[in-house]
Amino acid sequence: MTIQVNGESRGIGDGHTVAALLRELDIRADRVAVELNLEILDRKDFETRGLCEGDRVEILSFIGGGAE
Amino acid sequence: MDTMNDRLVIAGREFQSRLWVGTGKYKDFAETKKAIDASGADVVTVAVRRVNITDRSKENLLDYLDPKKYIILPNTAGCYTVEDAVRYARLARAAGVSDLVKLEVIGDEKTLFPDTAGLIEAAKILIKEGFIVLPYTNDDPIVAKKLVDIGCPAVMPLAAPIGSGLGIRNPYNLKIIMETVKVPIIVDAGVGTASDAALAMEYGADAVLMNTAIAGAQDPIAMAEAMKYGVWAGRLAYKAGRIPRKLYATASSPIEGML
Numbered sequence: 001m002t003i004q005v006n007g008e009s010r011g012i013g014d015g016h017t018v019a020a021l022l023r024e025l026d027i028r029a030d031r032v033a034v035e036l037n038l039e040i041l042d043r044k045d046f047e048t049r050g051l052c053e054g055d056r057v058e059i060l061s062f063i064g065g066g067a068e
Numbered sequence: 069m070d071t072m073n074d075r076l077v078i079a080g081r082e083f084q085s086r087l088w089v090g091t092g093k094y095k096d097f098a099e100t101k102k103a104i105d106a107s108g109a110d111v112v113t114v115a116v117r118r119v120n121i122t123d124r125s126k127e128n129l130l131d132y133l134d135p136k137k138y139i140i141l142p143n144t145a146g147c148y149t150v151e152d153a154v155r156y157a158r159l160a161r162a163a164g165v166s167d168l169v170k171l172e173v174i175g176d177e178k179t180l181f182p183d184t185a186g187l188i189e190a191a192k193i194l195i196k197e198g199f200i201v202l203p204y205t206n207d208d209p210i211v212a213k214k215l216v217d218i219g220c221p222a223v224m225p226l227a228a229p230i231g232s233g234l235g236i237r238n239p240y241n242l243k244i245i246m247e248t249v250k251v252p253i254i255v256d257a258g259v260g261t262a263s264d265a266a267l268a269m270e271y272g273a274d275a276v277l278m279n280t281a282i283a284g285a286q287d288p289i290a291m292a293e294a295m296k297y298g299v300w301a302g303r304l305a306y307k308a309g310r311i312p313r314k315l316y317a318t319a320s321s322p323i324e325g326m327l
Contacts, residue, residue: 006119006121007118008116008122017235025119025121027121033116033159033160035159040158041161041162042081043162045153056116059118059131060118061128061163062098062113062142063102063114064090064091064093064094065091065092065113065114065117066090066091066092066093066113066230066231066278066280066283
């Protein structure tokens with residue numbers, strides 16, 4: 001199935017969870033926030049939250065920044 | 069110099085340093101870390117952005133800034149609406165470990181001045197959700213008071229536009245804010261060099277936050293150290309109490325005993 005990750009289309013296996021997606025992308029779960037279809041997920045739900053066709057996933061973390 | 073017993077406390081949290089620094093605009097993370105260490109700051113601001121999923125070789129800022137050692141203060145930089153600022157604050161909390169947020173609702177691209185009406189609205193929403201909101205605001209005493217009245221435990225008025233390096237454009241307004249608002253004041257944005265930081269502290273600011281003045285200096289590490297001493301000097305001078313300004317001279321050597 002196809003989902004959107006940070007604005008880009010990506011094919012993933014059926015039944016993938018958020019945690020599985022993060023592992024596939026080599027992203028440490030304890031350093032990111034994940035928004036699924038505009039809903040911010042609790043980190044403890046990453047392992048159980050399944051992804052569906054057409055889902056829009058945003059993965060964000062801290063970067064250098066002062067103000068702007 | 070005894071700075072150890074002169075701690076800043078905001079919402080029950082103790083801060084060791086009165087110089088807070090941003091982490092943007094550096095050449096790389098190694099330089100960021102060196103500059104922060106030279107500044108002595110224990111509070112560092114960060115932005116929240118999409119993870120680069122195509123190039124995972126990129127290092128993570130938190131590999132250099134251990135959240136156990138530094139207080140990570142996420143900002144909502146780049147947000148021009150209440151909705152965006154609230155969304156980014158929530159994402160920052162989800163990505164991090166604390167309820168602290170430096171709230172920015174920017175009003176205009178050219179000046180980057182805060183949209184203070186939007187700021188108050190966003191602050192209300194976030195405070196209700198348990199956030200500790202440190203608002204980046206204008207040097208407007210009435211807005212500062214409103215922000216405190218709705219529950220902000222500190223206010224962060226600007227010295228001058230972000231990144232401008234102009235120094236304190238309106239010292240009298242800052243002084244009025246310091247006299248009328250009974251929470252810590254962190255002068256944020258617009259500082260250009262160490263004397264600007266010293267001046268802000270001499271006026272009675274509780275801390276100064278800056279990024280560009282350090283990161284944009286020809287030698288960021290040396291400027292970070294200069295800022296540390298500037299903030300210390302200003303703080304000590306403020307506590308020492310300066311002499312009043314007078315128009316005419318007052319001799320410091322006695323007249324008695326002269327021939």
